[in-house]
Amino acid sequence: MSDALPIDLHYLDQPSDAHADATPMVVIHGLLGSADNWRSQLKVWQASRRVIAVDLRNHGRSPHAEGMSYAQMSADVVALLDKLGLSQVHLVGHSMGGKVAISLARQHPDRVASLVVADIAPVAYQHGHDDVFAALERVREGQPANRREADELLAEHVDSRPTRLFLATNLVRSEQGGLKLRVGLDYIRQDYEAIIGLPSGEAPYNGPTLVLRGDESPYVSDAMLPALREVLPTARVVTLKQAGHWLHADQPEAFQQSVDAFLAAQIS
Known part of the structure; x- marks a missing residue:
């Protein structure tokens, strides 16, 4: 620790x-x-x-x-x-x-x-968030311009609409005008064993x-x-x-x- x-x-x-x-x-x-x-x-x-x-x-x-x-x-x-x-x-x-x-x-x-x-x-x-992490990573890579585009990217890994809406609460507007993640995704994934x-x-x-x-x-x-x-x-x-x-x-x-x-x- x-x-x-x-x-x-x-x-x-x-x-x-x-x-x-x-x-x-x-x-x-x-x-x-x-x-x-x-x-x-x-x-x-x-x-x-x-x-x-x-x-x-x-x-x-x-x-x-x-x-x-x-x-x-x-x-x-x-x-x-x-x-x-x-x-x-x-x-x-x-x-x-x-x-x-x-x-x-x-x-x-x-x-x-x-x-x-x-x-x-x-x-x-047990591990249970691989699809969620993959979806958020896809959004980070895709740099969506709006929430419709973000939802399409999330849907590549997460079928559940309510889950995608929940994940979308982690998106904020970037200085460039698109959407970006506000969570420390890398740190969360790095210590996921501690979380579970x-x-x-x-x-x-x-x-x-x-x-x-x-x-x-x-x-x-x-x-x-x-x-x-x-x-x-x-x-x-x-x-x-x-x-x-x-x-x-x-x-x-x-x-x-x-x-x-x-x-x-x-x-x-």
């Missing part, structure tokens, strides 16, 4: 004037996502507490840097908490962001009031924990539950119907209601 200092993450900060004393929530996106993906949920949660959504390294508007280990990414988030003066937060993490949240909770349990893990287990996964690997930390996190999984997703199978409970022994596992891996997009109301009910059961 690199000994480099944590990087300064970009983030969206939504204050809640009516509930300024409530424990804030920090939301962490998944692989190739960004804080922007959570804007609709942020507006809902903002009614009850301050909500901060981060862009992890090599994602969104955050800097690109070598190293995608969970120790490094969780250290980046802890540095942001320190910067914002947040001693304790409710953590919500989806997919890769869920492993970042688990890592942070295991390493700094005093900083985590509660933990919500969305459709990921603390296990090592285990979260960091040794001890279990014994604080309040909610694990949400989609009934159409394989990411948190019943076979993984024993390993999950070794790391998150207090976890309550809730399955959302008609939801895949992007369960917060597939069933936004059910997702928000589950998180809201869980947080309401906490002290703050």
Whole structure:
């Protein structure tokens, strides 16, 4: 692991004037996502507490840097908490962001009031993004002038229209007027083994924990539950119907209601 200092993450900060004393929530996106993906949920949660959504390294508007280990990414988030003066937060993490949240909770349990893990287990996964990486590489090589051209390039490797729309959120306008990737694709691919690997930390996190999984997703199978409970022994596992891996997009109301009910059961 690199000994480099944590990087300064970009983030969206939504204050809640009516509930300024409530424990804030920090939301962490998944692989190739960004804080922007959570804007609709942020507006809902903002009614009850301050909500901060981060862009992890090599994602969104955050800097690109070598190293995608969970120790490094969780250290980046802890540095942001320190910067914002947040001693304790409710953590919500989806997919890769869920492993970042688990890592942070295991390493700094005093900083985590509660933990919500969305459709990921603390296990090592198999390779599953070769087509996605190939599609993004094709866009980088093709230098599309507009989103229609970008979608055609993505479609050479990815059949799913919803997946292509998600990947297209990583495109921004270049100085030359075309579209370019804003993700640190090379760094992500270089450390992909760490991304699909285990979260960091040794001890279990014994604080309040909610694990949400989609009934159409394989990411948190019943076979993984024993390993999950070794790391998150207090976890309550809730399955959302008609939801895949992007369960917060597939069933936004059910997702928000589950998180809201869980947080309401906490002290703050």
